[in-house]
Every structure is written in structure tokens, then in C-alpha cells.
Amino acid sequence: MGAFFALGIFQGAVYGLLAVGIVLVYKAKRVFNFAQGEFGGVAAFAAFYLVVNLGLPYWTGILGGLAAAVAMGLAVERVIVRPLESASRTIMLVALVGVALFTIAIIVLLGQPVPRVMPPLVEGSGVNILGAGILPQQLILLAVLAVLAAAMAWFFKTDLGLAVLASSQDTRAAQVVGISPVAISRLVWGMAALLGGIAGLLYAPVGIFTPGFMTLTMLVPAFAAAVLGGMTSLPGAFVGGIAIGVVQNLGIYLLGQQLKVPGAAELGVFALLMLVLLIRPQGLLGKEA
Amino acid sequence: MATATMTFGRIKVARRFGLALRVAVVLALLVLAALPLLLGGDVWAQRISRAAIYAIIGLSINTLTGHAGQISLGHQAFVGIGAFAAAFMASRLGAPLGFGLAAGALAGMATAAIVGMVALRVTGLYLALVTLAFGLTAETTIFNWREFTGGGAGAFAPRPALVSSDHAFALLCLGVLALVLYADWRLVSTKAGRALAAVRNDERIASTLGINVTGYKLAAFSLSGLAAGLAGGLFAHWNQVVQAMDFEFQVALVWVLMTVVGGLRSRLGVILASAFFALLPLTLPNFLAGLPWQPPFLNEAVYHVLPPFIVVVMLLIVLRFFPGGLGQLLRPATRWLTKGGDR
Numbered sequence: 061m062g063a064f065f066a067l068g069i070f071q072g073a074v075y076g077l078l079a080v081g082i083v084l085v086y087k088a089k090r091v092f093n094f095a096q097g098e099f100g101g102v103a104a105f106a107a108f109y110l111v112v113n114l115g116l117p118y119w120t121g122i123l124g125g126l127a128a129a130v131a132m133g134l135a136v137e138r139v140i141v142r143p144l145e146s147a148s149r150t151i152m153l154v155a156l157v158g159v160a161l162f163t164i165a166i167i168v169l170l171g172q173p174v175p176r177v178m179p180p181l182v183e184g185s186g187v188n189i190l191g192a193g194i195l196p197q198q199l200i201l202l203a204v205l206a207v208l209a210a211a212m213a214w215f216f217k218t219d220l221g222l223a224v225l226a227s228s229q230d231t232r233a234a235q236v237v238g239i240s241p242v243a244i245s246r247l248v249w250g251m252a253a254l255l256g257g258i259a260g261l262l263y264a265p266v267g268i269f270t271p272g273f274m275t276l277t278m279l280v281p282a283f284a285a286a287v288l289g290g291m292t293s294l295p296g297a298f299v300g301g302i303a304i305g306v307v308q309n310l311g312i313y314l315l316g317q318q319l320k321v322p323g324a325a326e327l328g329v330f331a332l333l334m335l336v337l338l339i340r341p342q343g344l345l346g347k348e349a
Numbered sequence: 350m351a352t353a354t355m356t357f358g359r360i361k362v363a364r365r366f367g368l369a370l371r372v373a374v375v376l377a378l379l380v381l382a383a384l385p386l387l388l389g390g391d392v393w394a395q396r397i398s399r400a401a402i403y404a405i406i407g408l409s410i411n412t413l414t415g416h417a418g419q420i421s422l423g424h425q426a427f428v429g430i431g432a433f434a435a436a437f438m439a440s441r442l443g444a445p446l447g448f449g450l451a452a453g454a455l456a457g458m459a460t461a462a463i464v465g466m467v468a469l470r471v472t473g474l475y476l477a478l479v480t481l482a483f484g485l486t487a488e489t490t491i492f493n494w495r496e497f498t499g500g501g502a503g504a505f506a507p508r509p510a511l512v513s514s515d516h517a518f519a520l521l522c523l524g525v526l527a528l529v530l531y532a533d534w535r536l537v538s539t540k541a542g543r544a545l546a547a548v549r550n551d552e553r554i555a556s557t558l559g560i561n562v563t564g565y566k567l568a569a570f571s572l573s574g575l576a577a578g579l580a581g582g583l584f585a586h587w588n589q590v591v592q593a594m595d596f597e598f599q600v601a602l603v604w605v606l607m608t609v610v611g612g613l614r615s616r617l618g619v620i621l622a623s624a625f626f627a628l629l630p631l632t633l634p635n636f637l638a639g640l641p642w643q644p645p646f647l648n649e650a651v652y653h654v655l656p657p658f659i660v661v662v663m664l665l666i667v668l669r670f671f672p673g674g675l676g677q678l679l680r681p682a683t684r685w686l687t688k689g690g691d692r
Contacts (some may be wrong), residue, residue, distance in 0.1 A: 092474045143669055150420050151668060153477055154609055157422070157602055158664040165658035173654070276599075280485055283478050322500075323489025330486040333479065337471045 062190035064313040065306060070198040072305020073205045074263045078274070078282035079289065079297035080209050081255035087216070087292050088224045088248040091149065094156040095136060097274035097282070098163040099253040100260020103129040104269060105167055107261055108178050118181070126257045132163070133253020137245055160279075164272040173271055180265040201262045208255065209298040216294070224248060281308060284333040290346020299344060307332050371686050386519055394515035395587075396631055400624035401522035402583050405529050407608045407623035408616070409576035412533065414605070415613035416542065417569035418549030419468055420477045423484025424604050426464075427574045429492055429596035431457040431581025436504035436591045437497060446509045450582040457578015458571045465570025469563055484598050492593035503592035506585035522583055526620075529576050533616060536572070545569060603657070606664045615676020617683060622675050630656040
């Protein structure tokens, strides 16, 4: 039980990291970014190519991976998001789902659908926390999540962050005072891609990874985390991510191992998502805005 | 006076000729569409069944997203429930095919109605997320429930003697597709269709017009689930075995994409796009592998990955350049064929 709790916290850190990017895009553009996971996928595969296939040092993998993710973010912004600015939010969502599937298809085409193992940032054996073996990589992940969530919360207090919020609330009025919507859009998608890239780079070495690993299993819990946190709150994304991770793992323990219910992890996430939306739609830390 | 009558007569003749031409074109297209079934043997009969099943699923999503403006990213839940219900009826209870399909349709309808109740409270992007999460839960929990679905091994759904041949089964699928098509046409051209359009455009205004928004939303979900469950039932008997992994959530995403590519609220567009997306994974890899000249960097494995890639590229092109989908591209032709009558 304790082991599942600890595993949940560290699993939840990945959800939180993705949720931070999701919240950023939602705050700035009122869009559900279903492509957030694949920013991480692209970063992980680019880094794997540089570090394992070409044998370059680890820091080039990190830089190359993040650069690939940001390039993808800017391309998505230019090719898909900006032309669909005036389309309905639902069409935008379908398009972003399309972007995620497109990216997975490209990765499979270039790299074949085989599992890969990425060397971790820090070698070393697991630390025992409440009876669960936690890798150093996972400790780093949790720390990075805390730092990034705090940094993003701070970002929205700066002039630039306020400009993003202003542009989100009234694009025209923001334009009148000199805030370019195009520049804001580029900034937001670039930052979201960077956050997604960091999530992918940090999570890939935790286990084996396959094309689509960030989208197929991580994205729905990450969205549930963002919703639980209130969709507009960055501390909420942190808290929501960890809470979803814990609920998922306790679900696996209580429902899956004790009661033999199949798919306990998904069931736990779905139940929590429904509870939040029906009882407290503004989430734990969300505000009306 | 005399010239007037003459002109009138000429127009009449021209009109008759135009009508005859249009009927001839439609008949020629139908014959062309029927050719694979007539000449293609069992392989093409199977493929046509699959295309018809996909078309029913496309129309089901069209009812929900096109007519009622509600998004569902978890349609595999409804189709899967229908498939497992039909398989359960056929293999465990030995019920005739009609009962199995009816059970599938009802199971799909009940499931969709429950999701519809959630949709009364949760709207827009949040609904998309809920349906996605629900689809995942259905895939991993309900479809792996051993007593109902046989767990990982799958549930068997043998075909009864009457439709045991692939040709007879293809005709059954096409017949059901025709029924669903007719239902969709009646839905759109009656009061219910106009009420759904009002709900889609603005729920608040619709309710001030005296439209029962709650009722119509639930009805749209139920109808969509009914068609999806029916398609699931057909799928079960088409494949003769159903497994949870047939209903992964990528499948549901492809279904939504194919409906959007076909063009929301365009019956012809949705059917064509669904059939295309159903056949692409079956035909393209074989076709490419059979080519005399093989491109240097491609191989068998890559060909099997190409279809989803093509699907998504089509989606992005459609959303970017023709938001109305295939239906929009075909509109001049359909308008000529129907003389601007029906959409």
C-alpha cells in the first residue's frame, strides 16, 4: 500500500509536468492541447537518436531534443493553430488530435515501432521510499516539476505573462496597447513545446519507451490532473498531477490487486475526473477566469 | 404566343433530358460501386462489409457531432458494447442474428444515453475529455470483464447459415447502412432535425424557442449510440470474434477524423470518407508491396504504417483548406444531381 502511494507520487509528477504545459496553453489560448504529449515524444526520440545512435554526449541529446520539441511547437503554431484561430474550439481540438497522431505516425515511419531504452540522466540504483524502489531519474522529475510549476506561476506575474493573459482575454484591446497576438501565440506554443519536451526527456529513461508513449498512456491522466487542479492554476497542475498519480496507483492496489477489476488505473482516473467535473467543476485551485 | 409555347416546350424537353441524364449518372455510379461486390469475389465482399460498417459508424458520429454539435472521442465504447452484446447473444445464448443485432443496438444506445446525461452537465472541450476517458475505461475495464467478453481471448460471434457467405453478409451490411441512411435523412428533414440544428447553434436561444434542449441532446446521444451499437453488432459477426484490442482509442480517433474529413452533415461525404478509411489499411500495403518497383527507403513494415499517416494528412488538409470536408468538394455535383433540393 505504501509502495503504491510512493509510486503514485512519482508517476503523478509526469502527469503534473504535462499538465503544466496544458494549463499554459489553456490560460493563453482557451484550447485543449492534445498535442502536448507528443512534444515530449519528439524530444525523447530526437535525444535517443543523438545519444544512442550517434553516440554524442548526453547534453547534446538534451539540447537537440528540446530544440526539436520547440521547432515542432512553432511549426504547429504556424501551420495548424494560427490558420484555425477563428474556427470553433472543437475543430481546433480535432486538429490537435490530428497533430498528435501525425507525429506518432512520423516517428513510427522513421524509427519503426520498437521499444527503446534511453540511458538515465543520473546512473544509480533505486532509493527505497515506503517500500518502493524510486529511481534517481524520478526524484529529478519531481524536483523539476516543482521548479517549473513555480516558474510558470511566477511567469504569469511578470509583464510578459500579463501580456499573454491580456491577449487571451481581449486580443483586440491587447493589440491596441501594442501586444502582438502573433508574437504571443509563438511564445506560448514555444514554451508549451519546451515544457512538453522536458517532460518527455525526463520520463523516457524511467522505463522502456515506444512511439506514442507520451500520448497513449500519459495524456488523459495529465488532462485529468489539469482539470482537477482547476485548468487555469499552475500550483493546481502540480497538486492535480500528484493526486491523479496517487489515485491511479491506489486504484491499481485496491481495485486491481484486491478485487481483480481489469483496467483499474483507467477506471480510477475516469472516476476522479467525473467527480471533479460534476461536484467541483472549477477544480481544487481554479478561479473563474 | 407561338414562340412562348415553343420555348416552354423546349425547356420542358431540356428538363426531362436533364432528369434522365441525372438518373443515368446516379445509376452508373451505383453500378460502378457494385462492381467490386459482383466481380471481386470473397475478398471484396469482406472489404465492402467493413466499408459499410465504417459508414454506419461515420453516420453515427455525424448524428452526434454534425447534427447535435456534441463531440465524442470515445465512440469505440458504444461500438464495442454493441459488438460484445451481439457476440454474447450469439455464442452464449444462441439467439438468432436479429436478436443479437437488436441487443447490440440497445446496449450501444443505453451506454450512449448515460454519457449523454453527463453531457448535460459537462460541455464543450470538457465533454471531449470525458468521452475520451470513458472510451479508455470501457476499453480496459468493461471489454476485459471476463464473464461478459471472455477477457483477452475474445468472444465468438459465428454467423448464422443465412448470411454465412461473405456476399450475403455484405448485402446485410449494406441493407443496414441503407436503413441508417434513411433514418438520418428523416431525422434531418423533420422537426427533430431543425430542433437539433437550433441546439447546435445556441442552446440558450433554442430553449427560448421552446425546444426541449435536454431531451434532444439525450435523443441525439441515444440515436448515435443505437447506430454505433448496430455497427458493433455487424462488426462482431463480420470478424466472427471480438476482442478488447479491436476497440483501442486510436480507432475512435480515426472514426472522428474520418467523419470530419467526410464533412459534418454531409451524408455522401461521410459515407465516402468512411469507406475510404475502412479500405485503406486493407488495400494500400498489398498494393504497394505488389508494385514492380520498390522505393529504396520503404519496405513492407512501413506500408502498414502509411494508412494512419495518410488519414491524418487528409484531416489536416481538410481542416486547413476545406472545413466542409469532402461534402463541400462534392457539393456542386450533388447540387446538380438533386437540383438544389436536398442537401
